[in-house]
Amino acid sequence: MELRLTSDEVVKIKEGEDIYTALKRAGIYLTASCGGKGACGKCRVRIIDGKTEIKSYGKLTHIERESNIVLACQTLPNGDLLIEIPKESRLVVGDKIAVARTKDLAGYLKSYGVGINPTVKRLPLNLPPATITDNISDLDRLRRALDEQGIKGMRFSHEFVAELADALRRADWNMELVYVEGQGIPAEAIFLTPLEGCNRRYGIAVDIGTTTVVVYLVNLVNGEVVDIGSTYNSQMRHGDDVITRIVHATEGGGLNELQEAVVKDINTIVDSLMERHDIKSCEVDAATVSGNTTMSHIFWGLDPGSIREEPYIPTLNFFPMWRGGTARLSINPQSPVYTVPCVASYVGGDIVAGVLATKMHRNPEVALFMDIGTNGEIAIGNNEWLMTAACSMGPCFEGSGIRCGMRATAGAIESVKIDTETCEPEISVIGGGLPMGICGSGMIDAISEMFLNGIIDRKGKFVKGKTGRIREGEEGAEFVFYKDERRRKDIVLTEADVENIIRAKAALYAGIKTLLAEVGFTMDAVEKVYIAGGFGNYINVEKAILLGMLPDIPKERFVFMGNTSITGAYLCLLSEELRKEAEDITSKMTYIELSVYRSFMDEYMSALFLPHTDMSQFPTAAGMIK
Numbered sequence: 094m095e096l097r098l099t100s101d102e103v104v105k106i107k108e109g110e111d112i113y114t115a116l117k118r119a120g121i122y123l124t125a126s127c128g129g130k131g132a133c134g135k136c137r138v139r140i141i142d143g144k145t146e147i148k149s150y151g152k153l154t155h156i157e158r159e160s161n162i163v164l165a166c167q168t169l170p171n172g173d174l175l176i177e178i179p180k181e182s183r184l185v186v187g188d189k190i191a192v193a194r195t196k197d198l199a200g201y202l203k204s205y206g207v208g209i210n211p212t213v214k215r216l217p218l219n220l221p222p223a224t225i226t227d228n229i230s231d232l233d234r235l236r237r238a239l240d241e242q243g244i245k246g247m248r249f250s251h252e253f254v255a256e257l258a259d260a261l262r263r264a265d266w267n268m269e270l271v272y273v274e275g276q277g278i279p280a281e282a283i284f285l286t287p288l289e290g291c292n293r294r295y296g297i298a299v300d301i302g303t304t305t306v307v308v309y310l311v312n313l314v315n316g317e318v319v320d321i322g323s324t325y326n327s328q329m330r331h332g333d334d335v336i337t338r339i340v341h342a343t344e345g346g347g348l349n350e351l352q353e354a355v356v357k358d359i360n361t362i363v364d365s366l367m368e369r370h371d372i373k374s375c376e377v378d379a380a381t382v383s384g385n386t387t388m389s390h391i392f393w394g395l396d397p398g399s400i401r402e403e404p405y406i407p408t409l410n411f412f413p414m415w416r417g418g419t420a421r422l423s424i425n426p427q428s429p430v431y432t433v434p435c436v437a438s439y440v441g442g443d444i445v446a447g448v449l450a451t452k453m454h455r456n457p458e459v460a461l462f463m464d465i466g467t468n469g470e471i472a473i474g475n476n477e478w479l480m481t482a483a484c485s486m487g488p489c490f491e492g493s494g495i496r497c498g499m500r501a502t503a504g505a506i507e508s509v510k511i512d513t514e515t516c517e518p519e520i521s522v523i524g525g526g527l528p529m530g531i532c533g534s535g536m537i538d539a540i541s542e543m544f545l546n547g548i549i550d551r552k553g554k555f556v557k558g559k560t561g562r563i564r565e566g567e568e569g570a571e572f573v574f575y576k577d578e579r580r581r582k583d584i585v586l587t588e589a590d591v592e593n594i595i596r597a598k599a600a601l602y603a604g605i606k607t608l609l610a611e612v613g614f615t616m617d618a619v620e621k622v623y624i625a626g627g628f629g630n631y632i633n634v635e636k637a638i639l640l641g642m643l644p645d646i647p648k649e650r651f652v653f654m655g656n657t658s659i660t661g662a663y664l665c666l667l668s669e670e671l672r673k674e675a676e677d678i679t680s681k682m683t684y685i686e687l688s689v690y691r692s693f694m695d696e697y698m699s700a701l702f703l704p705h706t707d708m709s710q711f712p713t714a715a716g717m718i719k
C-alpha cells in the first residue's frame with residue numbers, strides 16, 4: 094500500500110501499520126508529544142482520498158472530523174491514501190534555534206576566583222630517539238621522560254599503547270602528550286599529538302535538553318566561547334517529555350534509536366563548528382555534557398527504565414569519565430567526556446550545573462533556583478545547605494496537553510494583553526506572522542489577564558456572558574484569542590486548558606513551599622530567585638505572581654539566568670576546581686521525594702486557585718484584583 098502526500102512524497106505502508114509509524118519509518122516526522130499513544134492530539138493529518146480504519150478520534154473536534162482530519166497514530170489505511178500534513182503537525186527538528194550568546198563567559202569564569210585549568214592537560218615532550226645503545230621500550234622511554242618531569246604513576250590504556258609506536262615515530266619523538274588528571278582522577282594518558290598542526294586546544298560543552306541541544310565550542314587556553322550551535326533534540330520524534338522517552342527506550346530497539354538521535358544532533362553541530370573554524374579532531378581535547386538524569390543515561394546508551402518505576406532509582410549519578418568514542422562523538426575517540434553528575438532520578442546534571450552557574454552554593458543568602466521546562470525542578474539553599482525536589486508539572490508549558498498549545502517557536506502567541514473595557518485581546522506572535530498556537534509565556538499572560546479582567550474566576554472557571562469571546566466548544570467553555578476562518582482552526586484556551594495550567598503552577602508553588610517548610614523557612618527568607626530553562630528569558634514575573642506560580646516577593650529578587658545547564662557545562666569544562674565544586678554540590682544536595690510528603694498534597698490543593706486559597710500569601714496580587 095502507498096501513502097501519498099500532497100507535498101509529493103510517497104511512503105510505503107505495511108499491513109496493519111498506522112500512518113504515524115509509516116511516516117516515521119520514512120523519515121517524515123509529526124509533532125507527537127505522547128509518542129504515538131493517541132493521547133496528545135498533535136499528530137493531525139487530513140485524509141484527501143482513500144479509505145481508513147480509525148481506532149480513535151481522541152481530542153479532535155467535530156469540525157476537524159468533518160474536515161477529514163484524523164490522528165495519524167490512530168489511523169490505519171485500507172488501501173492507498175492521499176494525505177495532507179498541516180504545517181503545525183510537521184516536526185522539523187533539524188532547524189537551528191537562535192541561541193542568545195551568553196554574556197562574557199570567560200569573564201564570568203574569572204569571577205569564581207579560579208583560573209583556566211581543564212582536567213585535560215597537555216605536556217610537550219622531546220624524547221631521545223631509540224638507538225641500539227638506548228634500547229628501552231617505547232613505553233619505558235615515555236615513562237622515563239615523565240619521571241624527569243616529576244609525573245609518576247600515569248596509567249596507559251590498551252588503546253593508547255596500541256597507537257604508541259606509530260605515534261612516536263610519526264612525530265619524530267617530538268610531540269605533546271594529552272592526558273587527564275584531576276582530584277579523584279588518576280593521571281591517564283589519552284593520546285599523543287605532533288607539535289605541528291594539532292596544537293591548538295579546544296573543548297566542547299553540551300547541554301542535552303529534552304527539547305533542545307546546545308553546543309559551545311570553547312578555546313581551552315583563554316576560555317573564549319568561539320562559536321555556538323543548537324538544534325531541537327531529534328528524540329522529540331518519539332515524544333515530548335522524559336516519561337514518553339523512557340517508555341520508548343524500553344520498547345524494542347528504542348534506546349538505541351534515542352541515543353543515535355541525540356548523538357547525531359550533537360555531531361552535526363560539532364562537525365559544522367569544527368569545519369567553520371578549521372579545527373581538527375586532534376585539537377578537541379575534551380567534552381562536557383549536562384542534562385537531566387534520563388538524557389544523561391540515554392546519551393551513554395544506559396537503560397533509563399528504572400527511573401520511572403518506584404522507588405525511582407537511576408543506574409548511576411556520578412558518571413565515570415568515559416571517552417568520546419564510547420559515546421560515538423565525532424571528536425577524537427580518546428578525548429574524555431565529563432558528565433555533570435546527577436542528584437536523583439528527577440534532579441539531574443542540568444540542575445547541578447544550574448546551581449553552579451548561580452553561585453548560590455557559595456553565598457550565605459538563601460536562594461531559590463528553579464528550572465521550568467517539561468518538568469519543574471527546584472533547589473533551595475546557600476553555602477551551608479542545599480535541598481532539591483522535582484515536581485511533576487506536566488509538559489503543558491511546552492504546549493502538550495493544551496488544545497492550541499505549542500512550543501515557543503515562530504507562530505506561537507507569546508504575550509497577551511486584554512482590554513479592560515472591551516475584553517478584546519491584543520496578541521503578539523513570535524516571528525510576527527499569523528498565530529498557530531500559544532506557548533508557555535503566552536499561557537501565563539493569557540490566564541492572568543483573563544483573571545484580572547474577570548473572564549475567569551479564582552477557580553479558573555469561565556464567567557459566562559462576560560464577553561462574546563467566550564463560547565461553548567466541544568470540550569466545554571473556551572475563550573477565542575484568534576479567529577481563523579480560512580483554516581477553521583481558531584486559537585482558543587479551553588476551561589480544561591486553564592485547569593491543566595493551574596494544576597501545573599500549583600505543583601511548582603507547592604513544591605517550593607514544601608521544600609522551604611522542610612528547612613523551617615517561609616517565602617520571606619528567600620533573598621534571590623534564579624529562574625532558568627525555556628522560560629529563563631521571557632517570563633513576565635508580575636503575571637506569573639498573579640497566577641500564583643511564583644512567590645509574591647519583591648520583583649528585584651528575581652534573576653533570569655537563561656540556559657544555566659550550558660553555563661555549568663562550560664564552567665566544568667574549563668576548571669578542575671569548578672568540576673570538583675559541581676561534585677560537592679551533588680553530594681551536599683538533599684533530595685526530597687515530594688510524593689511522600691502529605692504536606693505537599695495539602696499545599697497543592699491550596700494552590701489550585703488563582704492565585705491561591707490563602708490570599709495573604711499574595712498581597713501584591715490581592716491589591717490588583719478588582
Ligand code: FES
Pocket residue numbers: 113124125126127128129130131132133134135136151164165166167
Ligand atoms: S495523539 Fe498521535 S502522537 Fe499523540
